[in-house]
Amino acid sequence: MGRAVRATPGPREATGSTRGSAGSAGPRRLPETAAVLEIRRAVRAWAGEYLAANAAVAVGLSGGADSLALTAAAVVEIGDVDALIVDHRLQDGSAQVAADAAAAALALGCRSARVLAVDVGTEGGLEAAARTARYLALDAARDGAPVLLGHTLDDQAETVLLGLARGSGGRSIQGMAAYAEPWGRPLLGIRRATTRQMCADLGRTPHEDPHNLSPEFTRVRLRTEALPLLEDVLGGGVAPALARTAEQLREDGALLDVLADELLEAARVPGAAGDEVALSIETLATAPAALRRRAIRSWLLESGAKALTDRHLRAVDALVTAWRGQGGVAVGGGSPDTRLVAAREHGRLTLRGYDRCPRE
Template sequence: MPDARRPRLTPPIADVRRAIRETLASLAAEDAGSLVLVALSGGADSLALAAAAGFEAPRVGLRAGALIVDHGLQPGSDAIAERAAEQARSLGLDPVVVTRVSVVTDGEGPEAAARSARYGALDEAATELGATAVLLGHTLDDQAETVLLGLARGSGSGSLHGMAAVSGRYRRPLLQIRRAQTRAFCVDSGLEAWADPQNSDPSYARVRVRERVLPVLEQELGPGIAEALARTAAQLREDDDALDRMVDEFIEEICEPAEAGIAVSVAALGANPPALRQRAIRHVVSSEFGVTLTRAQTIAVARLVTEWHGQGPLDLPGVRVSRAHGTIVFTAV
């Protein structure tokens, strides 16, 4: 007699499990027997992820646990977190940890502040538990929304390439899975997902993209927009990774120490195409001074190479840039 607790293997369940299996298999090959943690909110995406991880992890020799972060931003958030924890335990995940955070905006928007608090809590808990990886439930739909938001903000390729499948200890196994599939997974598995009211609040730009912009694009341009945006993100990430490797290969050869900073050869920067030249400038400023330049600031620095006519130094946030003796000199301020 079949186990009544075991869900029937429907296509959504098979698809999600397959996606998780590929990620877990690669982790098991690196560190068999280690612990992976699912970042669980109780929503359909993370709940499907938790259920699939609980099923697949033992089959590849891994342990699966869950981390639930209570942001305290909604009435009853503690009960919502505990309900998610109970679901995780019922799915066989162990350990299951609930942690409450304080969301302080401190100049950030509410979404960014909540994200910072959440990742801080995830990092701390993963370190304490000795976890090999933390699994995040971002789907193909989330990726498409991220690309559109980056495009609207003019944020450059850094945001247009979307979220990485692997980023440090974080893994996103569901980036090729649609949100409709995770919802169907939960229905087919008899799991009741929590519907976060903020996910339908139009005051958030991401919600407006999800509920208004993407449907209009699908209606006017035809189906497959989300998939096309996700493919674009993947292609841009490949290009970005290649350009980053090229910069890493030559950047040390064209730099030399300078008083309170670093100097970069004008000739070497000028010999490279704009994409590499500007990427090298951003790399130097980011790695040496912890400053992220805007495109306008990066181009202003590049003009000291390509349009030099004796202009004075540039004062940018945290760094002064000048040209002297055939070099671009970056100094801390």
């Protein structure tokens, strides 16, 4: 359960947005500096494209510069904003940091602020486990509203570089989408320096998370070592170029996904068991590789496969295009007692669960 704080209803400043009615008495006038106006325009554009009129939003607020700037702009441009503050409880004093962020949210005009204390596991390392706990908590607390996140252009560039390192295809370097329900990211075109400047313009001191400077985290090293080096070697402009690449790949990927869905529907055939959905080898084999692998990926995921890697996908694809009598391909998913295996059977690509061998 989170700790909720709600602002006292009051009048809304005339300088605010016309998108909805405000429910808090916090200050609404923001200084018209270059940073403030740039971030307000970004939030306004995002809301105009993705948000219904008079809809409320939640904002994932850490107390850092990016989320503080986003919150201030969202209150003015959108209106009804609820702040959700996740306390990971990984550092001494984290409860006070969360409480300070909640107070800042109300001062900025949010209609409520709620602190969500979470337990962070260990799976995938601390960075991944904290992210998982954070998103689960935000999703559970959003009450059906979209959740705005303060990811910036710099975060996008880091995400693209991480995707390149994984080498798992174009999908992994498409970066973060401006809206992938329920997550909204209005600041993907805004530099991190701009959010910090906006906080300075508002007279607010953002929280500096020590983890953001810890070299034990891959993303921190990208931010503090790899990207500055690339900027120096390539003469600047690297982060915007990476972000543009991600945007172009998302546009291309959206079209390919539509075409792959059409291929998948055309390839569906009844399985041998009658209650399973298989795919026609002939239909898949005659399709372009990019569409075929996308269709296979979608089919595997909808059939219960999990944590698909490029190696899994190419091995299943080889059952279609390079079959020499090889056996089935085990993919992640199934249950504790069964494993999923993709196989080629009588001109069909099938996916079935098989009992796992008992451990000795």
